[in-house]
Amino acid sequence: MNSFSPLIALLLIPLGAILFIIAKAPARMTALVASGLNLAISLLLLLDYPAAQGSYAWEMNFPWVNLQGLPPIRLHFGVDGISLPLVFLTAIVTAAAIAISPGNIRRSSEYYCYLLLMSLGAMGAFISLDIFFFYIFHEFALIPTFLLIGIWGAQNRQFASFQVTIYLMAGSLILLAGLVALIMTLPPEARTFDMIALQSYLNDHPIAVATQNLIFPLLLVGFGILVGLFPFHSWAPPGYASAPPAAAMLHAGILKKFAIYGMIRIAIPMVHDGFEAWLPVLLALLVGNFLYAGLITLAQKELPTMIGFSSIMHMGYLFLGVACWNTIGVSGAVVLMVAHGLSAALLFGLSGEITQRAGENRFAEMGGLAERAPTLAVLFSFASMAAMGVPGLANFAGEVMVFFGSYAAILPVLGPGYAIIAIYGTVLTAIFQLRAIKSIFYGLMPARYEPRAAVAATAGSEGTPAAPGMTDTSALAEHAPYVLLILASLVIGFMPFLLLHIVEPSVSLLPHLK
């Protein structure tokens, strides 16, 4: 256990890449290589993980610093079937986000450093078994998020960046208060940052219910803000709309999962009585995610804000799966975290692609682009189908498990009610995603995208030659990142058991499962 584990490589590689970039190595290339290496390692880990036991693997536990009055802070890393899929998700979304970033972006070395930092922070949070590092790594990832929005963002980026900063920092602080409270209520000799030790202590000596009832809302609101739980969601749509696509991919795809992961790892198992007491509130809020955010998504007139709201809405499924707290629901939530990470990354990336190529993001002004950009149309359709939970793509497998879990478990009578609302969410998603496809790609093109004069020879084949005003993704390099994400989603969608046989044993080990 006190040996180096391969997990540390997942952190050292991006760190090394950042150093290289600072030392004037070509930024994009270095970042690509680093993210590719991480992806390869995480795939190997996924294949090599001893799934049968469901316990932590590749643990590494070193003392880091001992401060007076503080429990010892240790470098404790390890992954199990819950965090390993998220490690893989981080690696693949990072690779895609870096690959879709333009090479000629201004201040490029800074830009790629921030992307790598975001990914590094998320990765660190998922592999940390020490609450101190779990928290700090996440904070570490938030800062480059703000900078990416503030420096490379689109319309009113400063305001968006400012709002996101305030809001997420407030969330982090509330979360911090909750975590501190959790640890401080324990007798001094039992205080520890170590998740495993803390959990096993709490299993035997649960905190008084009254105290739990005070701690849980702090954790819920803290995590809730970070993930955009209704009504703490309003930072997200404008934030994502103005963020550069790669930053939105990383945040919506990966970093938001930190909060759901925290719910599974800390909030619900450690403060379980508090969770039980606050469950009705949590359920009421997640209905807000489905219905309130879902309906608002319908009203959006621009592509980026629509996708921003839809990503908020889909958090409802994750919360519902977690709230079931049975094997089926939580396993579903873990699978869905990966699935949603892939589909959200796809949608944000493609939305940026479309906006940039069409020079437009208002639905009313677009149309008929399938003729000019058939590949982009296919990619966007795939992404939409994934978000809609069409079978064959990963989201369906996760959503089905969440439905089953919630139908069986939560509350004898209301349980089915929440499942029903969640399933209605799939109807809403179909409505707004299909409407987006229709208004962007179907119909006739507005005149400004028509090929000018000479290029008008379009008859014959489907792939019409690119014309000024609107171009398709042509080179393989341009659509390879999206194809990679779609492929991952297809593999999980067609063969969810590949992921489940890793996830399920670890989920079964969670305490207090219903």
Add this chain to the structure above:
Amino acid sequence: MDQYIAWFLLLAPLAASVTILLRLYSPNGAIFASVGSASLCFLIALGIAWGGIVAPTPWMWISLPGSNESPGLEIEIGMIFDALSKGMLLIVTGVGLLVHIFSIGYMAQDPGRARFFGGLSIFMFSMTGIVVSTNLIEMFFFWEGVGLSSYLLIGFWFTKESAAAAANKAFVCNRLADFGFMIGILTYWILMGTVSVKPIDLSNSYHQNAVSLPRVVSILTPEEIAAHTGTAISVRHIGGVNLTSPLLLTIMVLGLFGGCVGKSAMFPFHVWLPDAMEGPTPVSALIHAATMVAAGVYMLCRVYPLLLLSTFGLEFIACIGCFTAIFAALIAVQQNDIKRILAYSTLSQLGYMVMAVGCGGPDAAMFHLTTHAFFKALLFLAAGSVIHALHEEQDIWKMGGLDKKIPLTYWTFLLGMLALIGCPPFSGFFSKDYILADAHAFHPAFYWVGVATAFLTAFYMTRLVVVAFLGSARSKAAEHPHESPLVMTIPLIILAVLSVGSGLWGFWSSDSGMKNFYHNWAINLFSDTDPIPNNGHFITVPEINTGIELGIPFAAVFFGALLSYYLYLDRTTDPLHIRLLARKFYVDELYQRRLVRGQQLLAGLLNWIDAWILDGLILRGGAYISVGFGEVFRLFQTGSLQTYAFIFTLGGVLLIYFTLFAH
């Protein structure tokens, strides 16, 4: 090796669609791949029916343990070959292959034909999947798959605004209904402890869970069953919910029926099917007439014994089917687009099938499904041949005089029409009258509505033939039509033969077919201790009454056709003007005005609240007041965002340190 062959039923069309959509082929290569995979499917279906190909070992898709409160979740991807699926498989692959072949000719000039055949292959993959599914989630998987291919093919001509709108409407309508289907599946799982629909699994869970015992349609009351069995019925409870509660059983039945309402376009979800005619005609024939829309009926027949658990549910199914049958037939009387008339006719015939299931006659429903698949595919393909000959003209009032000019199309269309209206001895006659006899045994009201529908069917189909084919040409295009090439007419001839003969064949072999299947199932369900109700049938077995089976329906058909013939012969405009029917009872307008706009209005309102009240007033207002507007503004105006973020983090770290340290 034998056990792997069946997988190619799914793999062949999947491989074809994937390779086509990756643009690995030229358009003609794509056609070859798609038609080749369809032929392979048909061969395998033949092998399954008569060649002894067995079901492959299933593949565990999701397997999660349950708890003491809920059953485990075991979902496999497997195949089931029994009388029900074997027959359906032959229909799907057989008609599918013919439509593929027809499309070679029909789509020959279209630049996007590779994409078209790719879509057809996705459809074949999903549809065969539905047919062979061993459980409801597997079925749902493919269920959405056919929805997807339907969406892609309706919107095939994507530059047409109307096609795009129709594609969206079809998908959303189906999604909304599948919402009910999923609830039905979930309830089914809670009640039965499994999602499997294999008869053997169903029988087992019936016995293990003892979900009271099914009350056989108007045969036994619960008290009688209890008296018969004499054994105490163990009732499973989950979290205080009585699992045998009639409410849950009704939710289950209505939920499952919800899936059927969407896919088979029952009222009030029928609105998407006529619009789906925006797709190319072969698609209308295969997907929106012969096979996919019948999937709902097939699903009901697959879970039929469970429907018996709720009398209300079953009666509701019969009512919706019956209403749709006559409702759609009424609308068809006043339509002028050849494909739309056929679409409303499809709705009406699907209504018959659903009504049959509700009346306790799943065998009759499957019989009619089979004959309908043949004659409706024939009618659509022949209509496609007409449209092809007239250069995309679909208005029947701009046709006329085609009987001499395209005789092969005319005669095959006529045979299909005679089969549809139920003229003896064509196929529709046997299957429709079988349904009517079941309906009569269930409740005479259903029978009489069925007869009225038969009258209307004869009326509007005769109108269609008389106006479109007889008389004299009423437009330029109708003066010089050209008969379609052999690749299109040969499928027509084969389908015509099937439309004529399948009824008689089914009639002679009916005792060994579906009736036996359900009979054996009943014996299984009520094995050992339980008596077999209704002499071993839990399907309706009507008494032979030639007056009801033959006399009255035939008279209705005869007079309907006669009336229409004299009303429409040699007319240039429609002598009837029934606005309510021509406008389809204003259902579309109602939905658009009330539901769609209502939802959009609510969405707009919530959006406003979110932007101005939640985000604006409460959050930003609060933030500005507490932090101080000017301070904040100054901070980011100086561009010190980095500093700002850094200070925040530092603050966080310090906070954690001091909180712990100070203690």
